[in-house]
Amino acid sequence: MASPSGPALPHPPLEGTARIWGTVALSAATFMNVLDTSIANVSLPSIAGDLGVSSNQGTWVITSFAVANAIAVPLTGWLSQRFGQVRLFMTSVMLFVITSWLCGLAPNMTVLIAARALQGFVAGPMIPLSQALLLSSYPKALAGLAMAMWAMTTLVAPVMGPLLGGWITDNISWPWIFYINIPVGFLATSIVWSIFRKRESPTKSLPIDSVGLALLVVWVSSMQVMLDLGKEHDWFNSGMVQALAVIAVIGFLAFVAWELTEKHPVVDLSLFQNRNFWAGAVAMSVGYGLFFGNVVLLPLWLQQYMGYTATDAGMVMAPVGLLAIVLSPWVGKNVSKHDPRRFATIAFLVFALVLWMRSNFNTQASFGTILIPTLVQGVAMAFFFIPLVTITLSEMTPERIPAASGLSNFIRITAGAIGTSVATTVWENRATLHHAQLAESINQGNATATGILSGLSTSGMDSQQALAQVNRLIDQQAFMLAANDVFYASAAMFLLLIPLIWLAHAPKKGDAGASDAAAGAH
Structure with missing residues (x-):
């Protein structure tokens, strides 16, 4: 419901335990969000292995979240004015919990990527709204302290992410890197609702730049899918990659032209x-x-x-x-x-x-x-x-x-x-180049290579096993050099x-x- 016309009076700062618990809850939600940008990094090999895809395809778990998150960020301002900051924040956190659960249940890479994209999209409003709600909870004189405390959670999360992700992957299973968001999200939501439900921001109906948003989704998604698929389809020798590149370029140009002339642009390019x-x-x-x-x-x-x-x-x-x-x-x-x-x-x-x-x-x-x-x-x-x-x-x-x-x-x-x-x-391409260069040196004229092959034969390997072992060593060197x-x-x-x-x-x-x-x- 739209608020009455005229400027709304700002809510007074929170005091005492309400301010402490409000800060803890908002920071916990932020921590959970930032954690998810780094917790999956060290789990990619396990995820890719369990779901039967290459490690390169495993990186889509990272990029799908990031792209969807990026698309959602410009919408935060419009959504918060339309529905209110508190309601939007609560909805964002709860949808984040649901999509985290879906990520953990994913039976294959296709479902996981879709769930991660949804997770990234619903997470878009969480960080800017946590900042806004936190600043409204403190008097202006303590705004710097409030943001310093908030920033600490965004710095601790990248430290905890790899440690927590690695330990969970090795000792439990990778789906639990997503399931751990569920109790944190429920706890943060319940505390935020109890403290902030009477501190809702005023709302008003605003036009949404639906054409600009659609063009944004088209060109960003096409570009990212092109980048993710290109290395597996020989880049521009593939008709599919060429088509995605054309869609991305045309979509971007149309997006720029539209946004520069739209009265209420989703992205203010000026x-x-x-x-x-x-x-x-x-x-x-x-x-x-x-x-x-x-x-x-x-x-x-x-x-x-x-x-x-x-x-x-x-x-x-x-x-x-x-x-x-x-x-x-x-x-x-x-x-x-x-x-x-x-x-x-x-x-x-x-x-x-x-x-x-x-x-x-x-x-x-x-x-x-x-x-x-x-x-x-x-x-x-x-x-x-x-x-x-x-x-x-x-x-x-x-x-x-x-x-x-x-x-x-x-x-x-x-x-x-x-x-x-x-x-x-680039890592994969350079590794292929280095592998070819190193493999050229494995010949009868290379004393080191023949010595290694001879030693492997002496240890009981036949010629095929010895060559396979040498190839693994070349792989290790090639990817290190890359x-x-x-x-x-x-x-x-x-x-x-x-x-x-x-x-x-x-x-x-x-x-x-x-x-x-x-x-x-x-």
């Missing part, structure tokens, strides 16, 4: 007229795509070719948030006092250093050697989100900040899905992004955009 917005949004999105692609690639390599269990791979990935948790409050406190372009530059330099360190891995790398770059990466994460969102929003007027935050998040999440597909595709190539190229791309940051104007010290950055950083 925001790109602002230099700080496009420079910050592009730098953050490309950087996030590189980061997320490598976050998916590393546990795949460790489990498939280094003999790591899902738990061990999770332990390697988990420390990524430790230094981020320590440094993020300091960055958030000081980003308005210093030039955020300097902070963002530090983030990209550290990301480049981390990936360069990984590009020197070999098949003999110890657990500690692989762990160190992950630990250092926490520094980059702390200096990445808040400064870049500060730059992106620094020249936005208050009424345009929600649209700008929604659009930048849409681009970032989409870039993460693209980064996953591109990283795994991973090194991806890490090295990613490091170079992070360095190339630094000049883009400096195309933006320096935000004024103490700019309002800095405080809004904390709210939109994740």
Whole structure:
């Protein structure tokens, strides 16, 4: 029901135990959402194996969630005004619980991907609405503290995700990485309803840009399916991949043309007229795509070719948030006092250093050697989100900040899905090249190769078994070298992004955009 005309009075801040429990419930829902972006990473080999598909197809579990989530983010503003923030948040959490249950029950990869896409779509409003409800629960003087507490959950989740996902996969079964959302979701929903049901935001009927939304779904979905299927169908030698590419391009051009002329666009493309917005949004999105692609690639390599269990791979990935948790409050406190372009530059330099360190891995790398770059990466994460969102929003007027935050998040999440597909595709292609080059050296003229084959024959293997064993060793080397190539190229791309940051104007010290950055950083 629409609220009466005239401005609605804001609800007073919560006090005492209501504020504490409200914060806990909202943070738990956010934690559950962010956890699901990382918990499946280390479980991909087990999921792919159980459902009888390749590891490349297993990455669709990640990309389907990300793409659907990205499509839902721009709709949050319209949905919250139409149905109310509290009702929309409650509905989003409960649908997230139901789709999590469906993910765990999935009998095959097709059903799992469909359930993950639904899960990603219904999860879209959860994070922005948890921020909005949390900020309404605190007085303005404590807004910074509220967002710092909220941000801690989004930093702890990437630490817990790989550890929890690995342990569950090794000790129970992978469906339980989805089932654990059910009790958390029910608990968060019941607490939020008891505290916030009388604090509903005013609602009003607004037109929905249905044509723009349909075009958005068409071009984003076509592009992502093209990226996911291309590596299995020889890319543009496949008529299906060509058709998807054409649909994606035409859909994108039609989407841009429509949105630029629509009175109530689902995505406000006029925001790109602002230099700080496009420079910050592009730098953050490309950087996030590189980061997320490598976050998916590393546990795949460790489990498939280094003999790591899902738990061990999770332990390697988990420390990524430790230094981020320590440094993020300091960055958030000081980003308005210093030039955020300097902070963002530090983030990209550290990301480049981390990936360069990984590009020197070999098949003999110890657990500690692989762990160190992950630990250092926490520094980059702390200096990445808040400064870049500060730059992106620094020249936005208050009424345009929600649209700008929604659009930048849409681009970032989409870039993460693209980064996953591109990283795994390049990894496979480079591994094929390295395998061919290494296999050429296995001949009678190579003393090392003949010595290895002779040793294997002496141990009781026939010639076919010996060659199969050598092929496995070549596979391990080829995929290691391919991973090194991806890490090295990613490091170079992070360095190339630094000049883009400096195309933006320096935000004024103490700019309002800095405080809004904390709210939109994740």
